[in-house]
Amino acid sequence: MAKIDVSHVGSLPRTQEVVDFIFAREQEQPYDEAAFDAAMAKAVSDTVRKQVDAGVTIVSDGETSKISYATYVKDRYTGFSGDSPRNAPADLKLYPSFLKRIAESGGTPKYARPMCTGEVRSKGQGELEKDIANLKAAMAEHGAERGFMNAASPGVISLFLQNDFYETRAAYLEALADAMKAEYETIVASGLDLQLDCPDLALSRHMLFTDLSDEEFIKIAASHVEALNHALQNIDPAKVRIHICWGNYEGPHVCDISMDKVFTTLMEARARYILFETSNPRHAHEWTVFRDRKAEIPDDKILVPGVVDTTTNFVEHPEVVAQRLERFVPIVGTDRVIAGSDCGFGTFAGFGAVDPDIAYAKLGALAEGAAIAAARA
Known part of the structure; x- marks a missing residue:
């Protein structure tokens, strides 16, 4: 019988103990490093167990030790200090009363975003090696055969x-690519798959490059992929996943660039696995882009559509999950489809719209829906 693997984008809810440790470190408060390490190891074990119990077949460490999927690099690389300007997404600026409401309700995460103020260099792979050891130990303990680890893209x-x-900007991207290269290679050398988080290929259109045309932005996105591919030059693309999204937040999303416009750039990344949103109401229709541009999908690409949402507490019916997956099966075949989530459930430590127990219920529905779709394939 056909099988559809089950995965997700990577970040999962963290326990309060983990959050407290992360923010103690973030705010440069004293904490017991041995206790920190022990808490991370235990939390990763619990996170992997919950994924396996839910039916996830390609697991992650939930990004447990990271403050966020991108800004964790400030702790592992030199060259960052001060603070970066905050840019609210353009769609939220169009609806200021909604933006005010989510800001006043605590609906936006608060964490340091320093500027690059010096040469970017690795401080060593020690923290990464702890993350890898924790994930591999948890996989062995709970019988997970395949895992992946997230890393920020340049x-x-x-x-x-x-x-x-x-x-x-080009020089900065080049420096980031050179600096991140060892992190990427270390993850793959450990036997894990590498996932590159690349919302810059879509989200940054309406967050940072609002003054450009779509065509001008595509040139920027292409330069980002070029830098990423440079960093991946020594890695087998079969070990690489890339995730694109338009921002993991509930909002109007009326300024999102279309998948059709970023499609070619996305396909040029040196990554076999393509993770993207299809539950987001602004992008659910774009499965047709993959259907209509099937000839442009390289034969070695595997599609990982997000078939459960990560911004609401609705638990998708498994039949809904199955139907969403079944849109992609005729395009590339059952063996080239993996069930995924739109984005992460714990993108920022201590912040997430979805209740932790409901997040795992969603993963359970994801696995059930994948089984239904596979049985009907």
């Missing part, structure tokens, strides 16, 4: 940690 780092040191 482009998304440049989005959230803006440049105030390198002469040009």
Whole structure:
């Protein structure tokens, strides 16, 4: 019988103990490093167990030790200090009463976003190696055969940690690619798959580059992929996943660039697995882009559509999940479709719209729906 693997974008809800440790470190408060490490190891074990219990077949560490999927690099690389300007997405600016409401309700995460103010260099792979060890130990303990680990792309780092040191944006991207290269290679050398988080290929259109035309932005996105591919030059694309999104927040999303416009750029990334949103109400219709441009999808690409949402507490019916997956099966075949989520459930430590228990219920529905779609394939 056909099988459809089940995965997700990577970040999962963190326990309060983990959040407290992360923010103690973030705010440079004293904390017990041995207790920190023990808490992370236990939390990763619990996170992997919950994924396996839910039916996830390609697991992650939930990004447990990271403050966020992009800004964690400030703790592992030199060259960052001060604070970067905050840019509200353009769609939220169009609806100021809604923007005010979510800001006043605590609906926006608060964490440091320093500028790049010096040369970007790795402080060593020690923190990464702890993350890898925790994930591999948890996989062995709970019988998970396949895992992946997230890493920030050069482009998304440049989005959230803006440049105030390198002469040009291109030079900053090149420096980031050179610096991140060892992190990417270390993850793959460990036996895990590497996932690159690349919302810069879509989200940054309405967050940072609002003054450009779509065509001008596509050139920016292409330069981001070029930098990423440079960093991946020694890695087998079969071990690489890339995730694109328009922002993991509930909002109007009326300024989102279309998948059709970023499609070619996305396909040029040195990554076999393409993770993208299809539950988001502004992008659910865009499965037709993959249908209509099937000839442009390289034969080695595997599609990982997001078939559960990560911004609401609705638990999708497994039949809805199955129907969403079944849109993609005729395009590339059952063996080239993996069930995924739109984005992460714990993108920022201590912040998430979805209740932790409901997040795992959604993953359970994801697995059930994948089984239904596979049985009907």
